[in-house]
Amino acid sequence: MKNKLFGRRPRGFNHKIPHMSAMLLGSDNSVFVPPSINYAPDTVSNFGMMLNDQLGDCTCAAVYHSIQIWSLNAQGSMLTEPDNDVLSLYEQACGYSPADPSTDQGGVEQSVLSYLLNNGAPMSSGAPHKISAFYEVDPRNTKDVKQTIYECGVAYIGIDVPANIMPDDGMPPQLWQVVPNQEIIGGHAIALTGYNATGPFLISWGQKFQMTWDFFNQYTDEVYGIVDSEWIAKTGKTPCGMTLVQLEQMMQSMK
Numbered sequence: 092m093k094n095k096l097f098g099r100r101p102r103g104f105n106h107k108i109p110h111m112s113a114m115l116l117g118s119d120n121s122v123f124v125p126p127s128i129n130y131a132p133d134t135v136s137n138f139g140m141m142l143n144d145q146l147g148d149c150t151c152a153a154v155y156h157s158i159q160i161w162s163l164n165a166q167g168s169m170l171t172e173p174d175n176d177v178l179s180l181y182e183q184a185c186g187y188s189p190a191d192p193s194t195d196q197g198g199v200e201q202s203v204l205s206y207l208l209n210n211g212a213p214m215s216s217g218a219p220h221k222i223s224a225f226y227e228v229d230p231r232n233t234k235d236v237k238q239t240i241y242e243c244g245v246a247y248i249g250i251d252v253p254a255n256i257m258p259d260d261g262m263p264p265q266l267w268q269v270v271p272n273q274e275i276i277g278g279h280a281i282a283l284t285g286y287n288a289t290g291p292f293l294i295s296w297g298q299k300f301q302m303t304w305d306f307f308n309q310y311t312d313e314v315y316g317i318v319d320s321e322w323i324a325k326t327g328k329t330p331c332g333m334t335l336v337q338l339e340q341m342m343q344s345m346k
Contacts, residue, residue, distance in 0.1 A: 098147025
């Protein structure tokens with residue numbers, strides 16, 4: 092599967108980004124988190140490569156996979172944007188230029204999310220898809236990760252990729268597990284779309300997979316909740332019990 096590319100650059104550390112632990116201060120933190128949830132139903136088998144077999148644009152591909160999940164669950168039909176919109180986001184948010192292959196250097200997740208907040212993802216409808224807010228989640232706190240997926244529809248994460256999930260030919264295994272003594276071969280951005288006792292469900296390279304919680308704990312470097320206003324309007328779910336106005340206000344320093 093060597094034609095499947097990565098593209099997550101080392102994580103950023105922007106102190107202005109809200110953290111879930113701070114958002115929960117003063118809350119009774121009694122949100123019901125179900126033992127399992129799956130926002131990417133088995134009726135959908137192919138979510139599209141989003142150019143991640145040609146470019147290191149996984150940070151942008153994961154954004155459009157998130158839009159698929161939001162639209163599927165909020166509207167009942169999945170909105171899949173054409174590759175030229177994914178390419179446009181990669182150019183605008185990550186500095187890629189098709190005229191200069193050396194600029195295919197991937198992206199920083201925090202920078203991509205900041206771009207979505209201030210400018211939005213290009214959409215074929217014309218109006219860009221802006222997010223209302225985003226926040227950081229401690230990968231070591233499994234409950235917060237589950238709560239983020241449940242309340243936001245997805246969690247936007249970054250992992251270090253061990254060699255065992257990238258066979259020389261064919262797709263990765265359906266279940267990503269920890270195998271000892273594996274070389275790290277890149278960084279990858281992924282949209283988590285659910286979880287159960289085994290671990291999180293995810294979309295990567297256009298397909299659905301699952302990783303074990305052990306795999307998540309060992310290889311996940313960063314986790315973000317993304318606040319989508321349409322998701323809130325249709326589902327009524329907001330992170331940490333906050334209102335949309337409160338969530339937007341906490342992002343003022345990022346604008």
